[in-house]
Amino acid sequence: MLGLNFDNIDKQTSRKIAKLKDDPYLNKKYNRDLRIQQKMKYFNNHFINIDKGLNKKKVIDIGPAFGEFLEVCKFHNFGNVLGIDAKSGDCMGNPYYELSEIMCKVQNIPVEYCGLLWWIHNNKLKNDSVCIINSQGSIEQAFTKYINGDNHRGGQSVLKWIMNDELKYEFIKFIEECKRLLCSKGVLMIYGNGTSNVSKYNNLIVNLIEDIGGMKIKYTDCKRLHRIVKL
Ligand SMILES: C[S@@+](CC[C@H](N)C(=O)[O-])C[C@H]1O[C@@H](n2cnc3c(N)ncnc32)[C@H](O)[C@@H]1O
Numbered sequence: 001m002l003g004l005n006f007d008n009i010d011k012q013t014s015r016k017i018a019k020l021k022d023d024p025y026l027n028k029k030y031n032r033d034l035r036i037q038q039k040m041k042y043f044n045n046h047f048i049n050i051d052k053g054l055n056k057k058k059v060i061d062i063g064p065a066f067g068e069f070l071e072v073c074k075f076h077n078f079g080n081v082l083g084i085d086a087k088s089g090d091c092m093g094n095p096y097y098e099l100s101e102i103m104c105k106v107q108n109i110p111v112e113y114c115g116l117l118w119w120i121h122n123n124k125l126k127n128d129s130v131c132i133i134n135s136q137g138s139i140e141q142a143f144t145k146y147i148n149g150d151n152h153r154g155g156q157s158v159l160k161w162i163m164n165d166e167l168k169y170e171f172i173k174f175i176e177e178c179k180r181l182l183c184s185k186g187v188l189m190i191y192g193n194g195t196s197n198v199s200k201y202n203n204l205i206v207n208l209i210e211d212i213g214g215m216k217i218k219y220t221d222c223k224r225l226h227r228i229v230k231l
Pocket of ligand 1: 062063065066084087092100114115116117137138142143
């Protein structure tokens with residue numbers, strides 16, 4: 001049903017995948033079928049009404065991990081996909097990172113492993129060339145420099161945004177870059193994991209979208225979920 005074709009995976013890669021899945025964390029948390037189901041549901045909830053005429057534009061997933069969201073986008077005929085992931089496995093651990101890299105590679109999902117903040121300042125994509133920018137469960141990790149608490153493997157400890165001017169500057173750059181890249185009717189979806197000061201984070205996003213202009217928050221839980229559309 002979905003694009004993944006395991007027939008093309010050589011024996012060595014299959015063995016590597018099997019070995020990585022033995023990692024205690026992955027063994028407990030990594031369930032491909034469940035992840036596909038969850039990403040299908042997520043796409044249906046948040047992107048099913050996106051203008052199908054935009055499907056030649058790029059879909060960017062921030063922190064794609066094993067690539068299932070982009071896989072589901074391809075299934076829905078949004079095939080021009082790109083992941084932006086961390087430079088190293090510091091946040092989620094090396095086995096998670098390695099398995100992510102292999103799973104994206106075997107599915108021909110291009111991923112730039114450079115970290116979001118670097119990518120924002122250095123990417124060469126053209127204006128209006130992107131129809132979806134998605135960040136699910138990755139915003140706190142991508143901005144980990146401005147987070148107090150343990151982000152490791154989505155740790156359970158209480159995270160807290162450090163609301164300083166540097167964070168605001170980086171967030172402005174992030175939102176401005178998303179605005180530049182998105183085409184009209186394109187969607188920026190930011191679905192965070194949540195922090196103890198999530199209302200301050202919500203205010204930051206709401207105020208920035210208003211100040212920067214040209215984009216509108218179409219749906220939010222006023223906490224960690226913001227679906228923003230370029231006008
Ligand atoms: C909790 S996982 C979420 C994975 C996936 N989006 C999902 O919904 O299941 C966090 C993802 O963010 C990535 N990540 C961590 N630091 C990052 C950074 N600086 N830039 C981009 N992605 C990053 C991790 O490698 C991982 O893929």
